[in-house]
Amino acid sequence: MFNSYNLDEIRDRGRAAFVGMAIGDALGATVEFMTAPEIAAKYGIFRDIIGGGWLRLKPGQVTDDTEMALCIARAIVKSQAWSLEAIAANFAAWLKSRPVDCGDTCRKGIRSYMLHGTLETPLNEWDAGNGAAMRILPAVLFSLPDEQLLKKYAIEQAHITHNNPVSDAACVCLGQMLHLAICGAEKSRLRRQADGLVARFPTFAFEPYRGLATGYVVDTMQTVFHWFFRGKSFEECLTGTVNQGADADTTGAICGMLAGAYYGMDGIPRRWIKKMDKAVIAEIEQLADKLLEACPLGGNYR
Ligand code: MN
Ligand code: MN
Numbered sequence: 592m593f594n595s596y597n598l599d600e601i602r603d604r605g606r607a608a609f610v611g612m613a614i615g616d617a618l619g620a621t622v623e624f625m626t627a628p629e630i631a632a633k634y635g636i637f638r639d640i641i642g643g644g645w646l647r648l649k650p651g652q653v654t655d656d657t658e659m660a661l662c663i664a665r666a667i668v669k670s671q672a673w674s675l676e677a678i679a680a681n682f683a684a685w686l687k688s689r690p691v692d693c694g695d696t697c698r699k700g701i702r703s704y705m706l707h708g709t710l711e712t713p714l715n716e717w718d719a720g721n722g723a724a725m726r727i728l729p730a731v732l733f734s735l736p737d738e739q740l741l742k743k744y745a746i747e748q749a750h751i752t753h754n755n756p757v758s759d760a761a762c763v764c765l766g767q768m769l770h771l772a773i774c775g776a777e778k779s780r781l782r783r784q785a786d787g788l789v790a791r792f793p794t795f796a797f798e799p800y801r802g803l804a805t806g807y808v809v810d811t812m813q814t815v816f817h818w819f820f821r822g823k824s825f826e827e828c829l830t831g832t833v834n835q836g837a838d839a840d841t842t843g844a845i846c847g848m849l850a851g852a853y854y855g856m857d858g859i860p861r862r863w864i865k866k867m868d869k870a871v872i873a874e875i876e877q878l879a880d881k882l883l884e885a886c887p888l889g890g891n892y893r
Contacts, residue, residue: 596736596774602883604773604852605732607859609660609879610872611825611851612728612844614863616656619833619843620644627802627836638830640866646691651866655692656725656844658685663748664729664878671885673733673744679704679751694722694806700752711750719757721811723749725841727762728848731769732882740887741766757792761808764788765845772852778820781853785816804837811838815846825850825858 621644622630622637630637642650662681670677682701686693693701696718703709712718730744745762768784789795794809800817803810814835822828828850833839851859864872883889 596888598888600775600855601735601773601888602880603855604775605735605883606876606879607851607854607856608728608731608769608773608848609664609851609875610856610864610867611829611847611849611859612660613653613657613847613867613871613875614640614851614859615829615833615843615845615847616653616840617642617648617651617867618829618847618863619839619841620646620648620652620654622833622836622839625836625839627834630834630836636830637834638826640863648691651868652691653868653871654840655690655694655697656841657871658690659697659722659726660728661874661878663726664732664882667729667733667885668878668881673747675710675747675751678748679710682751694720696720697722697752704751711747712752712754714754716755718753718755719808720753720806721758721761721808721838721841721845722806723753723758724761724765724808724811725844727766728769729878729882731766731773732879733886734766734770735883735886735888736770736774737887738767738770741770757794758808760788760792761795761812765812765849768849769852772849778853781849782820785820788812802835804832804835804839804842806838806841811842811845814842815849819846819849819853822850825854826860826863 618640642648662685663678666677666681683705686701700712734740734744745766746759749762768781797813797816804814818831819828832846833843
């Protein structure tokens, strides 16, 4: 059955998803917590990776979104297995390293692991931030193309910090869309997946678009869906997304993984890749390859 998969293309799209995530994070971080009118007044259309922002970043520097995904990816590759313990240990080491940023819900979950060894935070109707969805990609690559495995990984990694049905639904839907995009699905197919989420959870409806891009996972996903389905290129999808402001590094990271998976490495503007730290991009590409080599498709992948 694996003959129907184009393995070179999957490798390219998997890498592009991970690189796209980092680029969206680095691009959006400059305008995080600004409003769309503030961005328009300052930049016209904001479209370059220049660093700065409230975190005073270097151009191309990534934030917690990319760093937490790297924690998960490194844990899987090192263990050559799905190990929540290894993932949580990497989160803990990362938090101790004084990262440039960390969301409140993530911090709370990681601290609970550090103090009590907790790998699943209790169900909480308020923990519907985007902090679990933003770091979904390693679970997506490592489960390809098994949808049941994807659901297990997506939700287990989420529950280290976020145990909430709305967050879970967003994580699983985003993961399924990424599986499809990495395997070469058209946007119409991805759209059906997003529409399925809206049918089950009408709060995610993104037409008409409300223009909210906060860290609430519903606002985040509405913004990503709106601009991903409207954009005609990686650059258009990302630019539209981050110019909404608010949680722009995280909407940028999520749209970047989706648009990267869809458009592939050739779709990512060179001028954006050049602004990124070369060592970070090299590690990301290597981790993407290793996650795919170890995924259920992996035996066929080499
Ligand atoms: Mn961030
Ligand atoms: Mn953010």
